[in-house]
Amino acid sequence: MARCEANYWRLQRVFPAMDREQSRCVGIAAQGRANAAVNVVIEVTERTPYTTLLFIREERAGSNEIKPSTNKASAMLWAQMPSLKVRLYHDAKLAEVTAFENARCVRPKNVYPNNKMVQRDEKAQWNRFLEEWLSLCIEHGYVAKRPAETFDTVED
Template identity: 35%
Template sequence: MLLTKPRQYQPQLPDFLSLCERNYARLNRLLPADFAPGLQWGITINPQQHYQLTVLECGPFTTRLQIESVTAGQPISLDNFVNPGFDVQLYHDAQLAEVVRVARYRKFAPRYSYPNPQMMQPDEKRQINLLLADWLKLCISQGYNAAAVELK
């Protein structure tokens, strides 16, 4: 029996950029025409699924959004295991949207060795951006109610 070393995951940049481009296009379908820091709005997919989108930062070429699951108008605690909350950085000049935070994790490496102390998947960065893609597909396919209100 021949034992071989498992192949290490190699990120595919064109595939990843294509995913980020599709996420940007889908996310723009959910964004209001004009937005500024502090603007927040809700998306209701069904009576059990409510999300709050908040514009954290706006620059000439970038915008950072926070997407959180909410219950009765209050964000679910980040300690909750199933919280799908994440931050998304939009790069308007390149028309890309990339997840930059999920729960307490920030700044994902393109590749992780496996196993690792945090038990990240070898393609963790790609996986979290696929999560955003799935969430955006759900919002678009199921419809939503969006209402914008200023944070106080």
């Protein structure tokens, strides 16, 4: 529960105008690696008085076309980029991952082994991934539409 509360505040820091804007693009540049920069795109898909549903995905920055190659680093470009659906509960100040890629409706604790081979703590792993992703955005990200602005220079 504490992780969901902390993720709510991290999302507020990364996307402070989510009540007014439809999307936010955060760029993350990888140091020393060509073609490794990514954008984390956060889109509002639903707003209600007490909740907001977000779709968060990662995409390669500045690359519309990926060419096949035998190079191992280039082969990684073919890997699926992560995506999450996150519901924010504004009254409780919580952010919960409700879907990871195409998987959804996972119980907080699962019996293992099971038919879908879902880990015992799958839901907790999703929320931990969101925590790490948002922390990366806060520490190393910049607002992609205004590259001069970083999260360190934005006044709270």
